[in-house]
Amino acid sequence: MIKHHFSAGGVYCREQTLEAGREVEKHVHDYDHLSYLGSGVASVDVEGELQVLTGPAMLEIKAGKRHRIQAITDITWLCIHSEAIADPDIDKE
Secondary structure, eight states: EEEEOOHHHHEEEEEEEEEEEOOOEEOOOOOOOEEEESEEEEEEETEEEEEEEEEEEEEEEETTTOEOOOOSSSSEEEEEGGGSSSOOOOOOO
16 A cells, blocks of 8 residues: 655655565665655665665665565555655645
């Protein structure tokens, strides 16, 4: 499940829940962003460097870095960046 959050200050947050064993496939962005594991345990691969995080945990993913997230347990994952670079097809909630 995905929820989209927009603030009056121009910050966008994409909130996603993943069941254990599910993943967000490898992808890359042309902007830096913060990722926040709110709860659960996840494996995060950034450019081949693997780390296991237990929420709550925050990390910065730099522009151009291929990354993948895999839920070891059920997780809540947030991607946080400027609203100006959020997907323009997403309706504001």
